Amino acid sequence: MELEAKYDPRQVEDRIYREWMKFDFFHAEPNEKKEPYTIVIPPPNVTGVLHMGHMLNNTIQDVLIRKARMEGKEACWVPGTDHASIATEARVVAMLREKNIKKHTLTRETFLEYAWEWREKFGGIILEQLKKLGASCDWKRTSFTMDPDYYKAVIRVFTDLYNKGYIYRGLRMINWDCEAKTALSNEEVIYNEDGEKATLYSVRYKVKESKDDWVTVATVRPETILGDTAIAVNPHDRRYKKLVGKYVLVPFINREIPVIQDDYVDKEFGTGCLKITPAHDPNDYEIGLRHNLPVIDTINDDGTLNDKCGVVKYTGIDRFEARKMIIRDLEKSGHLVGTQDFMTRIGRSERTQSIVEPKLSLQWFVRMKEISGKALKAVESGEVALHPSKFKNVYRHWMENVRDWCVSRQLWWGHRIPAWYFGEDVDDFVVAENEADAIKLARKKTGNASLTLKDLRQDPDVLDTWASSWLWPLEVFKGFDDSCYNRKSGKIIVKNNQDLSYFYPTNVLVTAPEILFFWVARMIIAGYEYAGKKPFQDVYLTGIVRDKLRRKMSKSLGNSPDPLDLIEQYGADGVRTGMLFSSPAGNDLLFDVKLCEQGRNFANKIWNAFRLVQGWTTDAGADSPENDLTTQWFESRMNEALGNMEEQFGKYRISEALLSIYRLIWDDFCSWYLELIKPPYGQPIGLNTYHKTLEFLEQLMKMLHPFMPFITEEIYRNMKQRDERDYLIISPWPGKGNFNRKLIEDAGEVFAVISNIRNIRNANGLSARQPLRLLIKSDH
RNA sequence: GGGAUCUUAGCUCAGUUGGUUUAGAGCGCUGCCUUGACAGGGCAGAGGUCGUGGGUUCGAACCCCCCAGGUCCCACCA
Numbered sequence: 001m002e003l004e005a006k007y008d009p010r011q012v013e014d015r016i017y018r019e020w021m022k023f024d025f026f027h028a029e030p031n032e033k034k035e036p037y038t039i040v041i042p043p044p045n046v047t048g049v050l051h052m053g054h055m056l057n058n059t060i061q062d063v064l065i066r067k068a069r070m071e072g073k074e075a076c077w078v079p080g081t082d083h084a085s086i087a088t089e090a091r092v093v094a095m096l097r098e099k100n101i102k103k104h105t106l107t108r109e110t111f112l113e114y115a116w117e118w119r120e121k122f123g124g125i126i127l128e129q130l131k132k133l134g135a136s137c138d139w140k141r142t143s144f145t146m147d148p149d150y151y152k153a154v155i156r157v158f159t160d161l162y163n164k165g166y167i168y169r170g171l172r173m174i175n176w177d178c179e180a181k182t183a184l185s186n187e188e189v190i191y192n193e194d195g196e197k198a199t200l201y202s203v204r205y206k207v208k209e210s211k212d213d214w215v216t217v218a219t220v221r222p223e224t225i226l227g228d229t230a231i232a233v234n235p236h237d238r239r240y241k242k243l244v245g246k247y248v249l250v251p252f253i254n255r256e257i258p259v260i261q262d263d264y265v266d267k268e269f270g271t272g273c274l275k276i277t278p279a280h281d282p283n284d285y286e287i288g289l290r291h292n293l294p295v296i297d298t299i300n301d302d303g304t305l306n307d308k309c310g311v312v313k314y315t316g317i318d319r320f321e322a323r324k325m326i327i328r329d330l331e332k333s334g335h336l337v338g339t340q341d342f343m344t345r346i347g348r349s350e351r352t353q354s355i356v357e358p359k360l361s362l363q364w365f366v367r368m369k370e371i372s373g374k375a376l377k378a379v380e381s382g383e384v385a386l387h388p389s390k391f392k393n394v395y396r397h398w399m400e401n402v403r404d405w406c407v408s409r410q411l412w413w414g415h416r417i418p419a420w421y422f423g424e425d426v427d428d429f430v431v432a433e434n435e436a437d438a439i440k441l442a443r444k445k446t447g448n449a450s451l452t453l454k455d456l457r458q459d460p461d462v463l464d465t466w467a468s469s470w471l472w473p474l475e476v477f478k479g480f481d482d483s484c485y486n487r488k489s490g491k492i493i494v495k496n497n498q499d500l501s502y503f504y505p506t507n508v509l510v511t512a513p514e515i516l517f518f519w520v521a522r523m524i525i526a527g528y529e530y531a532g533k534k535p536f537q538d539v540y541l542t543g544i545v546r547d548k549l550r551r552k553m554s555k556s557l558g559n560s561p562d563p564l565d566l567i568e569q570y571g572a573d574g575v576r577t578g579m580l581f582s583s584p585a586g587n588d589l590l591f592d593v594k595l596c597e598q599g600r601n602f603a604n605k606i607w608n609a610f611r612l613v614q615g616w617t618t619d620a621g622a623d624s625p626e627n628d629l630t631t632q633w634f635e636s637r638m639n640e641a642l643g644n645m646e647e648q649f650g651k652y653r654i655s656e657a658l659l660s661i662y663r664l665i666w667d668d669f670c671s672w673y674l675e676l677i678k679p680p681y682g683q684p685i686g687l688n689t690y691h692k693t694l695e696f697l698e699q700l701m702k703m704l705h706p707f708m709p710f711i712t713e714e715i716y717r718n719m720k721q722r723d724e725r726d727y728l729i730i731s732p733w734p735g736k737g738n739f740n741r742k743l744i745e746d747a748g749e750v751f752a753v754i755s756n757i758r759n760i761r762n763a764n765g766l767s768a769r770q771p772l773r774l775l776i777k778s779d780h
Numbered sequence: 781g782g783g784a785u786c787u788u789a790g791c792u793c794a795g796u797u798g799g800u801u802u803a804g805a806g807c808g809c810u811g812c813c814u815u816g817a818c819a820g821g822g823c824a825g826a827g828g829u830c831g832u833g834g835g836u837u838c839g840a841a842c843c844c845c846c847c848a849g850g851u852c853c854c855a856c857c858a
Contacts, residue, residue: 005817217858265858269858270857270858274858283856283857283858284858342858344858345857390785391784394852394853397783398853398854401854516853581806581807582807590792592791592807595806597820598820600820601820601821602820604818604820607818608817609818612818651796653794655793656794662806663805671822675822682816755824
């Protein structure tokens with residue numbers, strides 16, 4: 001067989017992947033004779049495309065799952081996608097806008113039809129891309145967070161949490177996106193890094209029944225003045241002692257509001273007086289609660305002022321336009337006493353970029369403190385181990401200060417909240433898994449047995465995406481299936497079905513630190529709450545993929561290479577090793593295409609080593625004691641490296657494990673071993689040495705396979721005649737072999753001598769290229 | 781403001797409980813070699829008072845304190 005001197009991944013990778021698929025090597029089933037090894041993929045956004053972060057993340061998962069598979073474990077890597085409610089809805093809205101269709105002109109049903117259509121069209125792309133990377137996922141288990149069973153599970157869990165008292169509907173200060181008309185979680189609000197320039201207005205309020213006494217406050221949001229219900233000063237501020245208890249008048253409308261004392265107020269800031277607008281500022285809201293202040297909500301959902309503001313000319317005007325008008329009017333009326341530039345941080349919606357308004361709103365919340373206790377302990381005690389462990393501190397800090405989780409989103413794409421309203425009162429609702437149950441409950445609650453579905457209105461909102469993805473490790477194994485939970489006492493406990501009891505808890509979760517709280521912590525909570533068990537043993541937190549200048553890779557910067565282009569150019573093997581060459585857990589990865597080039601070069605090096613060995617002829621008489629010694633040395637060296645790799649894998653030091661095998665192959669095998677045993681051109685090699693060399697090559701391919709699955713499989717299949725189903729991907733991981741440290745050390749000394757000879761020859765202009773054994777003979 | 785973490789060769793990072801590390805790797809750099817697997821190759825070499833200043837110790841890159849700088853997370857000031 002004549003082999004090309006250049007290894008071309010394009011002629012190998014797709015073919016090999018199809019062969020693996022043909023024999024169903026990726027699929028795993030409960031098998032009591034084998035130990036399970038499970039990974040669930042962090043489900044990418046269903047409409048997303050592969051980016052460099054995915055490449056890194058999924059390469060690591062594939063390395064781990066392939067190694068486990070070779071170790072004889074029942075290796076199950078569950079793939080899937082996330083419906084990603086906000087992100088996907090935003091994309092569908094944008095797509096419709098291009099067609100000149102506005103979302104609000106559509107019914108919910110029509111909009112969802114468009115969304116599903118969109119999903120059908122683009123939903124599979126990212127999974128196909130993963131196949132290009134070589135991901136050996138159990139595709140038969142592919143899940144989607146809005147699959148019918150998954151949808152049911154999410155609703156079931158919501159209902160259960162409500163029944164247990166962990167979910168409540170409450171008036172809370174939330175971040176409001178006036179453009180998308182939706183609540184945002186804190187995590188979805190972004191702040192400009194350096195802060196932003198704003199104007200701080202000094203506005204004076206007249207003290208009631210005084211001749212010319214005024215109180216001056218500072219504000220950057222004069223439009224909220226009309227919602228003021230108090231002025232607060234610090235209790236220790238002597239300047240204002242005499243004002244406390246008096247009333248001042250709100251400009252324009254002359255509402256009488258009290259001057260109160262609260263520790264929150266900073267004496268040093270501005271004038272030391274703070275206007276209190278409970279409806280439009282979180283801190284003011286808290287102060288309002290403490291002092292029983294009325295709440296006057298002056299801003300509509302779309303950001304315009306409403307009639308509660310009390311001034312007709314501002315009603316219906318957008319808040320920023322109204323601000324301008326109010327400033328002009330304050331100036332005219334003599335209330336504005338000064339302005340100054342001021343650096344502040346302005347929150348913007350991650351999706352729409354519009355400025356976020358704090359707003360009081362009825363939303364659904366999960367009481368996090370009550371259900372997160374076990375999850376905190378699990379990480380503290382190491383029952384769930386974070387890698388690197390420095391994230392333990394971060395995790396603890398967050399869990400100890402966890403806030404209630406606002407789970408409702410004013411969107412259509414997602415799991416619709418299973419609450420039904422039957423009246424105008426805040427308590428006129430029921431929570432149930434389905435309409436039939438809802439009617440029953442509503443009849444009971446109202447005492448009206450003739451109530452029908454028509455009398456009920458389902459909550460229009462959907463659940464936060466994470467309220468579905470936190471069930472991922474359970475529901476991919478159908479944990480909330482009808483047959484697997486019991487409803488005695490109205491509570492749900494996941495019973496172990498066959499898959500679940502075998503594959504759960506999973507072994508490791510590989511994900512980004514940025515979603516440690518959104519997702520990882522919540523999965524741990526859900527795991528203990530519903531299965532009574534942790535969802536995974538280890539959490540491997542990857543770094544962020546950055547460019548050479550340490551900038552985060554992003555679409556807007558245009559500094560992110562297209563992963564598929566990279567694969568086309570360097571092969572999946574090359575890209576995988578490129579990603580891994582520099583990515584210790586938790587450290588950011590400074591990506592450089594040169595690393596992929598290094599990976600591709602490595603593939604080529606291996607290919608040529610194979611080409612050399614494959615071209616040899618053999619002769620039983622050509623074996624020599626020198627060659628025997630050489631094979632003994634290499635065997636030792638190889639086993640030493642294998643031990644190192646095992647150790648590194650145990651600590652999730654994947655890139656170091658790769659470096660071990662990289663050096664073993666490049667330096668020890670190619671540069672020393674092959675050079676030492678290489679027969680003179682055209683001459684045969686000793687039969688024994690030859691067989692040993694093939695054994696070595698095979699073991700090296702095994703050790704490298706998790707990292708570079710394609711080229712190793714190709715060589716494995718081609719190095720000798722094999723059975724139809726004898727593939728490297730399922731071949732056993734090499735057992736621990738002995739190694740002779742003395743032999744390795746001695747060889748090191750010998751090699752140093754040889755290097756020295758080479759140097760001398762080099763200096764004398766003699767060829768250093770000739771086979772090492774001739775070199776040694778001629779100089780000794 | 782609260783917390784975490786980092787600072788080792790030109791770059792990116794290892795250095796495990798302080799003593800075989802006279803401080804290592806990969807890439808880069810410099811020089812030399814090149815018809816016999818591979819120029820996408822081979823060999824060799826140069827490069828670091830381990831951020832600053834103290835301290836503990838027989839001994840510190842490693843432990844303690846101070847300072848300087850970087851990164852990240854959380855909260856957020858009208």
